[in-house]
Amino acid sequence: MLSLTHRRRLVKGLSYLYILVLLVLALFPIAWMVSSSIKPIEDLFVIPPQWIPEHPTLSTLNSVIYGDYGRGSLFPRYFANSVIVTVGTTLFCLVIATLAAYSFSRYPFRGSNGLMVGILSTQMFPQGMLLITLYLTFLALNLLNTYPALILANTTFAIPFAIWILKGFFDTVPREIEDAALIDGCGRLGVLTRVVLPMIAPGLVAAGVYTFLIAWDEYLFAATLTIKPEMRTLPPGIIQSFVGQFYLNWPNVMAASVLVTIPVTVLFIFFQKHLVQGLTAGAVKG
Amino acid sequence: MSASKSISLERSAATGKRRFTLTNTQFSIILLLPALLTLAFTVLYPLLRGIYLSFHSYSLVDLVSGIQWVGLENFKTLLSSSAYRSVWGTTLIFVAGSVGGQFVVGFLTALVLNQDLAQRNLFRGLLLMPWIVPTVVAALLWKWIFNQQYGIFNYVLHSLGLISSFKAWIGDPSLALFSVTLANIWKGFPFHMIVLLAALQTIPPDIIEAAIIDGTTAVQRFRYVVLPYLRYIIMIDLLISIIWTFQSFTTIWTMTEGGPVTATTTLAISIYRTAFQAFDIGMGAAIGTLWLVAMLVFSAVFVRLFGGTRLEV
Numbered sequence: 001m002l003s004l005t006h007r008r009r010l011v012k013g014l015s016y017l018y019i020l021v022l023l024v025l026a027l028f029p030i031a032w033m034v035s036s037s038i039k040p041i042e043d044l045f046v047i048p049p050q051w052i053p054e055h056p057t058l059s060t061l062n063s064v065i066y067g068d069y070g071r072g073s074l075f076p077r078y079f080a081n082s083v084i085v086t087v088g089t090t091l092f093c094l095v096i097a098t099l100a101a102y103s104f105s106r107y108p109f110r111g112s113n114g115l116m117v118g119i120l121s122t123q124m125f126p127q128g129m130l131l132i133t134l135y136l137t138f139l140a141l142n143l144l145n146t147y148p149a150l151i152l153a154n155t156t157f158a159i160p161f162a163i164w165i166l167k168g169f170f171d172t173v174p175r176e177i178e179d180a181a182l183i184d185g186c187g188r189l190g191v192l193t194r195v196v197l198p199m200i201a202p203g204l205v206a207a208g209v210y211t212f213l214i215a216w217d218e219y220l221f222a223a224t225l226t227i228k229p230e231m232r233t234l235p236p237g238i239i240q241s242f243v244g245q246f247y248l249n250w251p252n253v254m255a256a257s258v259l260v261t262i263p264v265t266v267l268f269i270f271f272q273k274h275l276v277q278g279l280t281a282g283a284v285k286g
Numbered sequence: 287m288s289a290s291k292s293i294s295l296e297r298s299a300a301t302g303k304r305r306f307t308l309t310n311t312q313f314s315i316i317l318l319l320p321a322l323l324t325l326a327f328t329v330l331y332p333l334l335r336g337i338y339l340s341f342h343s344y345s346l347v348d349l350v351s352g353i354q355w356v357g358l359e360n361f362k363t364l365l366s367s368s369a370y371r372s373v374w375g376t377t378l379i380f381v382a383g384s385v386g387g388q389f390v391v392g393f394l395t396a397l398v399l400n401q402d403l404a405q406r407n408l409f410r411g412l413l414l415m416p417w418i419v420p421t422v423v424a425a426l427l428w429k430w431i432f433n434q435q436y437g438i439f440n441y442v443l444h445s446l447g448l449i450s451s452f453k454a455w456i457g458d459p460s461l462a463l464f465s466v467t468l469a470n471i472w473k474g475f476p477f478h479m480i481v482l483l484a485a486l487q488t489i490p491p492d493i494i495e496a497a498i499i500d501g502t503t504a505v506q507r508f509r510y511v512v513l514p515y516l517r518y519i520i521m522i523d524l525l526i527s528i529i530w531t532f533q534s535f536t537t538i539w540t541m542t543e544g545g546p547v548t549a550t551t552t553l554a555i556s557i558y559r560t561a562f563q564a565f566d567i568g569m570g571a572a573i574g575t576l577w578l579v580a581m582l583v584f585s586a587v588f589v590r591l592f593g594g595t596r597l598e599v
Contacts, residue, residue: 015398019409022395026416029472032438033427045436100321107314119321122329124529124581128557129574132339132567133332156328159321188313217420219536224562235422239540243426250430257423268418272411279477280484 033261036254037061044251060255075256077230078237082216084147085233089154089215094208096155097162102192104163105170106178116167119160130156131224138225145231153221158214162207165278169203170196206278209271216264234260333578339571346565353568360572369548370556370573377552380467380538381531387471388527392478397508399479400486410483417476425540428469432456432541456542459549466538466550473537478523485519486512521592525585532581553577 036044037060039053067073104116134153135144143149173196181195182188197204216234223236232240238256242249268275308316340360344353364370395413399406416424431439432455440452455465489512497507513520535554538544544551544559551559553573561570 012401012403015401015403018394018398019403019413022391023409023412026413026472026476029427029431030415030419032431033423036430047436047441049436049438049441096320096324099317103314103317107310107317109311109314112314115318119325121582121585122325122333123526123533124578124585125329125333126554126557126574126577127533127535128554128561129336129571129578130329130332131558132561132571132574133335134328135562136567137332152324152328155324159325163321188310213418217422217536219422219539220558235420235536238422238426243540248429250433253426254430257426261419261423264418264420265415268414272414276410276414276480276484279480 030261033254033257036250037258038255039251041251060251061259064252064255064259074229074232074237074241075259078232078234078241079259081147081231081237082233082235085150085154085222086212086215088147088151089158090208090211092151093155093158093162093211094204097159097166097207098197098204100159101163101166102170102196105167106175116163120164122160123157127156127220131221134221135224145226145228149225150218150222150233153225154215154218158211161214162211165207165210166200166203169200169206169278173199202274202277205271205274209267209275210278212267213264213275336571337575339568340575342568344567346567356568360569361576363569364572364576372548373551373553373556376463376548376550377532377554379463380470380534380550380552381528383464383467384470384474384531384534385524385527387467388474389478389524391471391475393482395475395479396482396486399483410480413479414476416473419473421473421536422540424473425469425537428465428472429456429541432465457546459546462542462546462549466541469541470531470534470537474527474531478527481519481523482516485516489515517592521589525588528588529581529585532577 035051035053038056038058039050040055040057040059043050043053043055063073064075065073100119104112131153134149138144138146138149177195177199178191181191186194218233219235219239222233223239226232226236229237229240234256238253238260242253242256339353341355341357342353343351343356343359345351399410403409419427431437434440434452434454434457437455439455440449443449444452453461455461493511493515494507497511502510532552533554534552535558538550538552538555539558542550544555557570557573557577560566560573
C-alpha cells in the first residue's frame with residue numbers, strides 16, 4: 001500500500017500523462033492539416049508521410065485564394081459571403097435574443113417558463129424538415145440566393161441558444177440595482193439599455209461569439225438555399241469547388257480548410273474566457 | 287418587481303395626468319415579440335407545414351399532380367420499409383457512439399482538469415480547439431486522415447502493428463460508420479469537458495473535504511457526492527448533445543454522403559436525400575414528423591427518469 005503522498009503524486013503524474021496523450025490526439029489532426037496545406041503536391045502523397053514539410057510552400061494557399069491555370073478563384077467571394085451572413089446573423093440574433101432573455105429573466109408571467117422551454121425545444125425539430133418549408137417559402141418569395149434568406153434560416157438554431165446564454169447572465173444581476181434605477185425615474189427600457197446591459201457585457205460577448213461560431217459553421221441551409229456559386233458561403237463553397245464525386249483536390253482542400261479555420265481561431269483566442277463563461281452560464285447555476 | 291409595478295400605475299405627480307404605461311406583463315410580451323415573430327416564421331410555420339405535408343403526396347419532380355392528400359400512406363410506407371428501420375438503427379448507433387464517446391472522454395478530462403494542475407487553463411484552451419474548428423473542415427480533415435492510401439490513420443495503426451493491411455475506413459461499408467463516429471467524438475468531446483468542468487467547480491470544497499474526513503475512497507466520493515451533485519447538469523448536457531447529434535448532418539454528409547450505399551445514412555441524411563435529391567417532399571416530411579414525435583417522447587421520458595422534477599430553465 002502506497003502512502004498518501006505517494007498516491008497523490010501518482011495521481012498527479014497520471015493526470016499529466018493523460019492530458020499529454022489527449023493533447024496529442026486533439027491537436028495532431030489540426031497540425032496535420034496545417035502541414036498538409038503547405039506541402040508541394042508531390043510531398044503530400046507519400047508513405048511514410050512527411051510529418052514536417054521538407055519543402056514548405058505557400059503556392060497551394062495562393063492558388064486557393066487567387067485561382068490557378070488562368071481560372072479565377074471564388075474563394076474570396078465565399079469568404080465575403082460568410083462574413084456578411086455570419087455578422088448579419090450575429091447582430092440580428094443578439095438584439096432579438098437580448099430582449100427576449102431579459103423578459104424571461106425579469107418579467108416572467110404565467111406560462112413564460114413554459115414558453116422558454118418551448119423555444120429551447122425547437123432544437124429538437126429536424127432541421128431537414130424545417131428546411132423543406134424554408135426552401136419552398138424562399139422560393140416563392142424569390143429570396144433564394146440572398147443573404148436575408150440565410151440569415152433568417154440561421155435564426156432557427158441561433159436565437160434559442162443565445163436566449164439561453166443571455167438569460168443565465170441576466171439572472172446574475174442583482175434586482176436591487178434595477179429597482180433603484182426605476183425609482184430614480186428611469187423607464188423599464190432605459191433600465192435595460194443603460195443599467196443592465198453594461199453589466200452583462202461579458203454575456204453579450206459570449207452570446208455574440210457563440211452565434212458567430214455556429215453561423216460560420218453552418219452548412220445544410222447554405223448549401224440548399226443558395227444555388228448560384230457566387231452566393232455560397234465558405235462551407236458549401238469549399239465542397240463545391242474542391243470536392244468532386246470521384247476526386248478530391250486534397251492540397252487545395254487542406255489549404256482552404258486552414259483559411260476557414262483562421263478567423264474562428266483568432267476569435268477564440270481573444271474571447272476564450274467569455275465563450276467558456278457563456279457556454280456554462282445557462283447550464284450551470286452556481 | 288413590486289416596486290416597479292407601483293411606479294407604473296402611479297399618477298405622475300408633476301403633471302397630474304395619468305401616464306400611458308404598460309403593465310409588466312405587456313412590457314414582457316413586447317420584449318418577446320421580435321423573437322416570437324421570427325421563430326414563428328422560421329420554425330413554427332415550417333414545423334406545422336412539414337407535419338401537414340407529411341400527410342400528402344408532393345413531389346417536386348411531378349408538378350402536374352401537385353399536393354395530394356394521402357392520409358397515413360407515407361407513414362405506412364415508412365414503417366413497413368426495412369430501409370427505414372435500418373436508417374433508425376444507423377442513427378441510434380451513431381448517436382450512442384458519438385455521445386457516449388464524447389461524454390466519457392469529456393467527463394474524464396473535466397475530472398482530471400478539476401485538480402490543481404499547473405497550466406490548467408492553457409490545457410483547457412488547447413483541448414477546446416477541435417470544437418472550434420468548423421465542422422466541414424473537421425470532416426474533410428478526418429476524411430484525409432482516413433484516406434486509404436496516404437492517410438496517416440492507416441500508416442500509424444500499421445506502424446504500431448495494430449492492423450496488417452491498409453483499410454478503407456471511409457469506403458468499406460462495415461467501417462464507415464465507425465469512422466464518422468470517431469471523427470464526431472473528436473469534434474464534440476470538448477463541449478462536455480467545458481460544461482462538466484464548470485459544473486465540477488461549483489461543488490463546494492467543504493462537501494468534498496467532509497467526505498474525505500469521513501474516510502471515503504475517491505470512487506465513493508465520485509459515486510455519492512459528485513454524481514448526485516451534478517445530476518441536473520449531466521441531464522441537460524446529455525439531452526442537448528443527443529438532440530444535436532440526431533441533427534448532425536455536415537460531418538456525415540461531407541465524409542460519406544451517407545454511404546457507402548447506405549452504411550452511414552442517418553435520419554438527418556435520409557430526410558435530405560428524400561426531400562432534396564429525390565424531391566419526394568411528402569415522404570421527407572413524414573420522416574421528419576416521426577423523428578420529431580420520437581424526440582418529444584424520448585425527451586419527456588429522459589427528463590422524468592433523470593430529473594424527477596419539471597424542467598426549470
